[in-house]
Amino acid sequence: MVSLKPEIRIGFYVCHCGHNIASMVDCADVAAYVGQLPGVVLARDYKYMCSDPGQELIQKDIAEFGLNRVVVASCSPLLHEHTFRAAVAAGGLNPFLFHMVNIREHASWVHTDRAAATAKAKVLARAAIRRAALARELPQRQIPINPGVLVVGGGIAGIHAALTLAEAGKHVWLIEREASIGGHMAKFDKTFPTLDCAACILTPKMSAVGAHPNITLWSHSDVVQVDGYVGNYTVKVRRRPRYVNEELCTGCQECIGNCIYKEPKFPDEFNEGLGKRKPIHIPFPQATPQVVLIDPQVCLNFKRGVLTDRCKKTCVEACGDRKAIDFTQKEETKEIQVGAIIVATGFKPFDVRRVPQYGYGTYPNVYTALEVERLVNASGPTAGEIVLRDGRRPSAIAIIHCVGSRDKKTNRWCSRVCCMYSMKLAHLLKEHSGAELYNFYIDIRAPGKGYEEFYDKLNEEGVHFIRGRVGEVTDWAMIPEEEGKLVIRVEDTLAGVVRRIPVDMVVLATGLEPHADAQAVRRLFNMSCGTEGFFLERHPKLAPVSTFTDGVYIAGCCQGPRDIPDTVAQAGAAAAEALALIDRGHILQEPNTAHVLADCSGCKSCLPLCPYTAIGFDEATHQAVINEALCKGCGTCVAACPSGSIGQHLFEDDEVFSEIEGLLTADPEPTPALAATP
């Protein structure tokens, strides 16, 4: 296959990328230098190589000058390698006879000395020219794609993505960790800025998920293992027991009324612990699936999770012939096959105990925003009445913004939704309680359709806005008016005075954080995390829902804080990306697989190295064999073979050696100034 006989004819192109490259690298000089290297037939510099005319230029040159290798020096291959390979293929060459040099991200953007950046660009180009001369034609394997999609996390992001895909006729497995889908949105009363009722817009979508023939909804379940590759993932899902048979339970909830506990006694997670529930319960009235579950930690028929069978089981009696309650239910592991995965695991609110000066946990009337969402909710623990933990009704309420956001001591990022939800809560609290409302903010961030208008509206409603980061919340009274109150100590940075403002209730506008298990989830799906711990998108602008693993997409707050409209838009985008992948029917595999050369001595050193068990041993020939369908192209076996008898397409030893040589042979002379180049 490898024949270097025909004359090497390389075409070299250096891209200005507007000013992005040209301002720091003398492109004409690079072209002039490369033009005189062996094997180079032509060298050009051009404003935008990735543009249509740029690509056409390559195609025209291939035909006109009989090029059989193409090298482009421009941006990162992670951005445009595909573009140029396609251009080269359209010009009639095998796409792998193309090589790319990164002189933007790795040179012009990171250096400040034009001469040094130009010299570096020349060296990188020279190495690429040497390497390109050794490039081989490679075939591309087609792999069929499984049309199923896994969606992980049933918040508004997961729900929207699942419905979009199901509507397009794809089968979706929606895996939710909690007993019901809905995520954070299910807990809200109203949503900013339109103040439409969250349940009214979310519940229909939740029911649609529950009823859709193309969606398999597994709640109370976790993804525990993911194997395979784009188009062909094998996923193991652990279904935790709810001690209620999902097929048989009709959601009538008679069991709950008849539980041996007459009164709800245990903290209700859905109500953020502000209400109580029984051991057998349904998270909230509109829960999907409409199936109850038993908490074995507190159910009398268990002792600390272990079945004792010592309760009278009034719930079983109430269930009667339906026989849905099953105390013997065991954890199950199911295996599914999908082609694409959308991760939509959302966020976790900042843990307010990390800022003890705001008194959460010390003063009962300090609340988190999410608690207040439940408090103002008509279906919440107080039916929407603003009754404090000590039974009082507030006449003055403080909302402290940026708790765990924009703070070097905790989280540096802006959580994007807190200003808006604080104003929403201010409006609702005022409406429900008639209290005076004080917002303590650093800056009001209201960048969205109708958001600034919402801020104006609140000002008109007489909600107070005080600019300054609150120093502390204290119950230490200095004057009689402060007795029995919580006092906000703050520097009002607009008035330039330190103020003490007595209130009855404090709301902490907590920021959005990655989940505590984000790192584990990231590893499960082979994704990356940014410095803050949110999942990292493939490109911040051009591939915002893709990840570095093909076929794995992200949507919603697991990628970073955002509001519901943005979450839904992103979920739609992720679904569209998954659809585009699946509907192609097959994928072209990057041909960077390893292959065994004829001189393999059969030492078997490579066999245990492969994490994908792609290397087998042929007893007849006494040589290793690589299954190219399983090989993912890491090249670990190639580097480890003691006799150099394993190669890797696209990264052959001789290619890498020639690149090293190209990087290090005597550097080009400091370039003499050329005749005027613009």
Place this chain on the structure above:
Amino acid sequence: MNAPAQPPAAPPWTPRIVAFFCNWCTYTAADLAGVSRLKYAPNVRVIRLMCSGRVDPQFILEALRRGADGVLIGGCHPGDCHYVEGNYKMLRRFGLLQRMLADLGIPPARVRLEWISAAEGERVKAVINDMTRQLQALGPLDLPGKFADWDAEIADLAATLQTESAKEPEATHTWEPPKVLVQPQ
């Protein structure tokens, strides 16, 4: 700009570093450094491989042999390898190679292995600047120059031997143990 009449004096020596970055973490981090417009020393020349597990120790030796003053290998953090454990394989080879290089008199600072995730553009900058500074202080490694010296020495030796053996063709080779100098403590 007025063109200099004389060719400019050779710029002062600065180290040449060859880097092998894995596609998924460190190469991406270097892209991020670019996108974030971080500024760092222009001394590193990056070769992209799919995984740090692909870095054959011979690549490192070859780079040094061809005149690199240092070699930098960048991979994903332990536990984060895109290919499960390629970075661990590299780590093991790296340990062995460092011992061998030490025996050859090449100080460990010249060959460096760093875990840099796709999000750590800042770290790319910090590591490259730090390594450039260190190598600047160490001075040129210049293995090609050393090879030339050694070749010349050997050629000299061979020539001397030839003339000497021409003088005493009958000489039998007797081996004398080298004199060990024991330094008084």
